[in-house]
Amino acid sequence: MTTMTIAGAQLGPTQKADSREQVVARMIALLEQAASKGATLVVYPELALTTFFPRWYMPDWNEVDTWFEREMPNGATMPLFERARDLGVAITFGYAELTPDGHHFNTSILTNRKGEIVGKYRKIHLPGHDEYDPNRGFQHLEKRYFEPGDLGFNVWRNEGVIMGMAICNDRRWPETYRCLGLQGVELVTIGYNTPAVNAEMSAEGKEKRLFHSELSLQAGAYQNATFVAGIAKAGMEDGHPLMGGSIIVDPDGFILARAETEDDELITADCDFSKCAFGKSTIFDFARHRRIEHYGRITSQTGVKVEV
Ligand code: CDT
Numbered sequence: 001m002t003t004m005t006i007a008g009a010q011l012g013p014t015q016k017a018d019s020r021e022q023v024v025a026r027m028i029a030l031l032e033q034a035a036s037k038g039a040t041l042v043v044y045p046e047l048a049l050t051t052f053f054p055r056w057y058m059p060d061w062n063e064v065d066t067w068f069e070r071e072m073p074n075g076a077t078m079p080l081f082e083r084a085r086d087l088g089v090a091i092t093f094g095y096a097e098l099t100p101d102g103h104h105f106n107t108s109i110l111t112n113r114k115g116e117i118v119g120k121y122r123k124i125h126l127p128g129h130d131e132y133d134p135n136r137g138f139q140h141l142e143k144r145y146f147e148p149g150d151l152g153f154n155v156w157r158n159e160g161v162i163m164g165m166a167i168c169n170d171r172r173w174p175e176t177y178r179c180l181g182l183q184g185v186e187l188v189t190i191g192y193n194t195p196a197v198n199a200e201m202s203a204e205g206k207e208k209r210l211f212h213s214e215l216s217l218q219a220g221a222y223q224n225a226t227f228v229a230g231i232a233k234a235g236m237e238d239g240h241p242l243m244g245g246s247i248i249v250d251p252d253g254f255i256l257a258r259a260e261t262e263d264d265e266l267i268t269a270d271c272d273f274s275k276c277a278f279g280k281s282t283i284f285d286f287a288r289h290r291r292i293e294h295y296g297r298i299t300s301q302t303g304v305k306v307e308v
Contacts, residue, residue: 002160002272002273002274003270003271003272003273004040004041004159004160004161004270004271004273005037005038005039005040005041005268005269005270005271006039006041006043006187006227006229006248006268006269006271007030007033007034007037007039007041007042007043007266007267007268008042008043008229008230008231008246008247008248008257008259008266008267008268009027009030009031009034009042009043009044009045009231009264009266010045010231010232010233010234010244010246010259010261010263010264010265010266010267011023011026011027011030011044011045011048011232011233011234011264012233012234012235012261012262012263012264012265013051013233013234013235013236013237013238013242013262014049014050014051014233014237015051015237015238016051016053016056016238018050018051019076020049020050020076020077021076023048023049023050024049024076024077024079024080026264027044027048027080027093028079028080028083029264030042030044030264030266031080031083031084031087031089031091032083032087033266034089034266034268035087035088035089037266037268039089039268040088040089040090040113040159041089041090041091041092041159041187042084042089042090042091042092043091043092043093043189043191043229043231044091044092044093044094044191044231045093045094045191045192045193045231045232045233046094046106046108046123046167046168046191046192046193046233047094047095047096047106047191047193047233048093048094048095048191048233049069049076049077049093049095050067050095050096051237051238052193052233052237052238052240052242053067053096053145054128054139054140054141054142054144054145054146055138055139055140055141055195055238055240056139056141056238057132057139057141064104064145065098067096067145068096068097068098068104069095069096069097069098070098070100072095072097072109072117077095081111081115082115084111084113084115085113085114085115088113089113090110090111090112090113090158090159091110091111092108092109092110092111092165092189092191093108093109093191094106094107094108094167094191095107095108095109096145096146097122103147103150104145104146104147105122105123105146105147105149105150106122106123106126106142106146106149106167107120107121107122107123107149108120108121108122108123108165108167108189108191109121110156110158110163110165110189112158112159113159118156118158119154119156119158119163119165120151121149121151121153121154121164121165121166121167122148122149122150122151123142123146123148123149123166123167123168123169123170124148124149124152124153124170124176125169125170125172125173125176126142126143126146126148126169127140127142127143127168127169128140128141128142128143128144129141129143129144130143130144131144135200136199136200137197137199137200137202138195138199138240139199140195140199142169152179153166153176153179153180153183154183155180155183155184155185160273161186161187161273162183162184162185162186162187163185163186163187163188163189164180164183164185164187164188164189165188165189165190166180166188166189166190167190167191167192168190168191168192168193168194169192170190171190171192171213171216171217171220171230172212172216174219174220174223175298176220177220177221177223177224177226177228178223178224180224180226181223181224181225181226181284181286182286184280185224185226186226186227186273186276187226187227187228187229187271187273188220188221188224188226188227188228188229189228189229189231190217190228190229190230190231191231191232191233192213192230192231192232192233193232193233193242194209194213194232194242194243195209195240195241195242195243196209196241196242196243197209197241206241206243209243210243210245213230213243213245214245214247214255217230217247217249218249218253218254218255219253221249221250221251221252221253222251222252222253222279223284224279224284225251225276225277225278225279225280225284226251226276227248227249227250227251227269227271227273227276228248228249229246229247229248229249229269230245230246230247230248230249231246232244232245232246232259234246234259234261234262234263235262235263236262242262243262244259244261244262244265245258245259246258246259246265246267247259247267248267248268248269248271250269250271250275251275251276251278251279252275252279256269256270256271257269
């Protein structure tokens with residue numbers, strides 16, 4: 001199969017008091033809308049089942065763990081998996097994962113059209129900080145609540161398409177897309193929760209943040225000749241604004257679909273995956289043009305070293 005209608009299910013805000021069951025009902029409504037438009041894959045945001053809880057400082061880990069899922073699917077999400085299977089729609093969504101041996105990850109799963117999980121990704125680029133920071137306008141405690149992902153950047157051949165996942169801040173790092181591009185990726189799905197303002201720089205607002213998001217998603221798509229779906233959780237959540245701006249991008253970097261609201265909103269794009277071949281066999285034919293003998297610093301050095 002080389003063509004597929006992809007749906008991005010942007011979610012509006014989810015408040016602290018909202019239950020998983022309430023959110024799953026909204027996700028199912030978007031899934032049904034997607035199926036009625038012929039979509040066979042629905043992409044949901046990062047931490048889709050809850051409010052973006054890393055904005056809250058919690059000293060008590062028993063409280064922290066209430067935001068995590070111990071198994072997937074579970075009682076709350078089973079109706080989503082079952083409806084997706086009945087409609088024949090693959091899904092991908094993010095959630096906070098607590099493993100049986102006590103590890104905490106910011107995770108995303110991918111299913112096939114039978115509702116079976118075929119892929120899992122654990123967020124590698126965790127932004128923010130790990131202790132309460134009184135100098136910030138609000139907290140972003142991902143480094144406190146999650147460990148860096150331990151699964152690497154992988155791809156799966158799912159429903160005839162080579163798919164890879166990344167989560168939110170990963171979309172700003174070219175290494176993310178290139179690790180997937182080197183495995184022939186044709187669709188990268190990326191859920192996100194991006195505050196509409198910068199906690200450390202009050203002058204940076206939504207317009208610039210939306211630009212940076214689009215810039216990153218479009219560049220990642222073009223430079224790796226892949227489709228990219230970047231799908232937001234948006235709107236005023238617990239009194240804190242999250243930007244929307246969900247988009248689906250083609251392998252030339254053009255935006256095929258864009259969300260207009262900061263609410264639950266479905267966007268769709270008809271994706272012809274044969275379009276990935278041109279870039280992959282010409283300007284971004286990695287085998288012919290990459291010069292890995294000069295890229296050693298990428299993996300041997302983390303921070304900047306000025307030596308001149
Ligand atoms: N969820 C997530 O990764 N959000 C970040 C915000 C960065 S500001 C600490 C993002 O890159 O959108």
